Amino acid sequence: MPVAAASPPGRAEPALASLWEALPTEMERHRLKGLSVAVFDDYRIVEHRTFGVRSAEANAPISAQTAFSTASISKPVTALVCAMLAAEGVIDLDAPIANYLKSWRLPESAHPGAAEVTWRQLLTHTAGTSQHGFADYYEGDRLPTLIDSLEGRLPRYDKPIEFLFPPGTGWRYSGGGYVIVQLALEDHTGIPLAELAARRVFQPLGMHHTTMIQPGAAGFPADAALVHAEDGTVIRTGLPITPQVSASGMWSTPADLARFAIAIQRALAGDGNGPIAPATARALTDVFSLEHVGGMGMPFFRGFGFGNTDWFRHDGSNTGVNGDLMASMEGGYGIAVLANGDDANTGPVFATLRREIIDGMKWNERHKFATAPLPEDLKRTVLGTYTGLLYDLGLEYRIEEQDDALWIGSEFFTQFLGRERSRMHHLGGGTFAIEDYPNLLRFDCTEGSDDCNVTVSRPVSDAAPVVRAVGDTKAAAPG
Template identity: 65%
Template structure:
C-alpha cells in the first residue's frame, strides 16, 4: 500500500515502482521516506507493512526505531545545556557522575575524559553497540550496561586509548553521557529531550520512551529479520536510550534536519541556533571517516553534495538521514528490515532521489584541462584511496576523462564509479566524495603523495603516500 502527502513532488513519481521491485527482491517489508528541498518537506512516501504478520500498512505517522540516530539528539541536548551553563563540555565528566565511577585505566587522561571527547567518539571508550531486549526479558540498567552485566556483551566499558589521541565509534561512551545527564539533573533523558527538543520542534511522533512503558507510541513498525519474519514481539527495548533508544518518523526527523539547515543559513528563528548548528556540524578531523562532526558524519558526498548525516542500524531496522550543508535539501529513509534487506533498497533510494531531484547539479564543478602525463600516471589500483575502510579503488580513463571505480559506490549508490573533475593545479573533485584530492608530484614528475582536504574548511589535510595507496608499484 502506498500513501503520499499533498506536498508530493511529481519528479519522484517514476521512482517508486523501481523501489517496489527492489523491495520485493530484497525481502524488505516496509519503508517510509521524507524528501525535503528549499527548507521544506516536498514528498512523503510510505510503502509496505508495519508487520508481515498483521499486514497493517505503514503510514506517515508510523514510527521506527532510529537506533544510533539517537546519538544526535543526545549530543544536541548536551550542547544546549552547555550553552545555558548547566554543564561544561570541556571539563572531566567524572565530576557529574554520582551513581557510578569511571573505570580505572592506565591510559593517560582517562580519569579526566570530557563530555566533548565522549560526544565526538575520541574518548577511547569501548563498546560499539548493544543488544536489544524484548518484553519478558530481564532488562539491564544503565550501570549493568556499563559494567558488562549483559548477555551478549559481558565486558565492562574500558578505555582502549588515551582520550583525544584517536577515534573509535563508541555506544558505550554515550551511555556514560546518559548517566551523567541523569545523575546531574535528576531527570530522565526521555523527559529532558521531550521538553527541550521534541516538543519545541513539533516532533509529535518521536520519543525515547521504550516499548511496554507508559507513553510509548501506538503506531510503530515492527523489526524483521533477513528472511522477512518479525523478530520476537517486533518491538525492541533499548535501555541505553542515549545511544540507540529513540523512535521517530521521517517527517519528524526531516523537521529536525531542516531546523539545522535553517540555522546553518543564519536564521535565528528556532530551537537550534546558528552557533549550535555550527558546533554540531563543524568538522573535528578529516582523518576520521572522511570527516567527523559532533556527532554528525561529514564524510559522504553523494550527488556532489557536502552532507551532514547520521544513520542507525539495529537488528531488524535501518534508518538514515542526509541533509545538505547548503540549500536546505535532503532525505530521511526508514526501513523495517535487516542489513541485507535494506542496503539495496536504500542505495536505490539515494541514487534515485538525488538524480530525480537534480541535486547533483546544484553546485557545478569547474573543469580544467588535464595534462595527459598526469592522467596516465594516476590510472591504476589503490587501497583505501577515498576512505580507509577496506574498499579497493581503481582510477580509470574513459574517453579522456578520469573516473574512480569502487564497490563503495556500488554499496551506497548502486553505481560502479564516480566521475573525477580536474580543477587545476593537480587538484581533483570526485562527484560522490566531499573532499578534494591534490596529487603532489616529485621533481621527476612522478606522483609521491595525495593530499585530502575539504574546500572551504580549515581542517588539517590528510596526507598519504602513493606507496601506501599503491603497494607493489
C-alpha cells in the same frame, strides 16, 4: 503481489513518480516489509511516502505516523541536548565528565587523560572508549540498568567499558561512550534523557511522533513498525527495548527526522529565531577531523558527498531495522528513510532511494566544477588501484580513464548509490574533485621521481588536511 504504496500527503514531485512506482517491486525483491521516506528541499518537506506493512503477521499498512526504531540516529539528538545545555551553562562540553557523574565512576586506566575524558570527546567518538553497540531486549527479558551496561553485566557483552587509547588521540565509534553521556546527563540534571529530549528537542521542533520512551512504557506510540529478520519474519515481539536510549533508543518517523534536520539547516543558514541556535548547529556539524571516515562532526558523519553535496549524515542499524538521515549543509534539502528490515533487505533499497532521489531532484546539478586541462604525466600518475584512498577503511579504489574522463570506482559507491563509480574533475594544480565525495585530493610529485603524496582536504573547513604517501596506498603496476 508487490508491496502497496500509501497515498502521499501534500504535494508530489513529478520527477520522483517513476521511483515511487518501482519501489514496491524493489522491496518485494529484497523481502522488505515496510518503508517510510521523506524528501525535503528548500527547508520544507516536499514528499513523505510510505510502503508496505508494519508487521508480516498483520495487514496494517505503514502510515505517515508509524514510528520506527531509529537505532543510532538517536546519537545526534543526544548530542543536540548536550549542546543546548552547554549553551545555557548547565554543562561544559570541554570539562571532565567525571565531574558530573554521581552514581558511577569512570574505569581506571593506564592511558593518559582517561580520568579527564570530556563530554565532547565522548560525543565525537574520540574518547577511546570501547563497546560499539548494545543488544536489544524484549518484553519478558531482564532489562539492564545503565550501570549494568557500563560494567558488562549483559548477556552478549560481559566486559566492562574500558579505554582503548588516550582520549583525543584517535577515533573509534563507541555506543559505550554515549551511555556514559546519558548517565552523566541524568545524574547531573535529575531528569531522564527521554524527558530531556522531549522538552528540549521533540516538542519545540514539532516532532510529535518521536520519543525515547521504550516499548511497554506509558507514552510509547501505538502505531509502531515491528522489526523483521532477513527472511521477513517478525523478531520475537517485534518491539525491541533499548535501555541505552542515548545510543540507540529513539523511535521516530522520517517526517519528524526531516524536521530535526531542517531546524539544523536553518540554524546553519543563520536563522537565530528557531529552537536551535546557529552556534549550536555549527557545534554539531563542524568537521573536526578528516581522518578515518573522511570527516567527522559531533556526532554527524561529514565524509559523504553524494550528488556533489556536502552532507551531514547519520545512519542507524539494529537487528531488524535500518534508517538513514542525510541533509545538505546548504540549500535545505535531504532525505530521511526508515525501514523495518535487516541489512540485506534495506541496503539495496536505500541505495536506490539515495541515487534516484538525488538525480530526480537534480541536487547533483546545483554544484558545478571549474575544470582545468589534465596534463598527461599527471594522468599517468593517478591512474591505478589504491587502498584507503578516500576513506581509511581498507576499501579498494580504481582510478580509470573512459571517454576522455577520469573515473574512480569502488565498492563504496556500489553499496551507497547502487553504481560502481563516480567522475573525477581536475581543478588544476594536481587537485581533483569527485562528484560523490566531499573532500579534494591533491597529488604532489617530486619532478623526475615517483615519490608522490596525496593530500585530502575539505574546502571551507578548518580541519587539518591529511597527507599520505601514494606508495602507501597505491598497488604496484603489474609486470
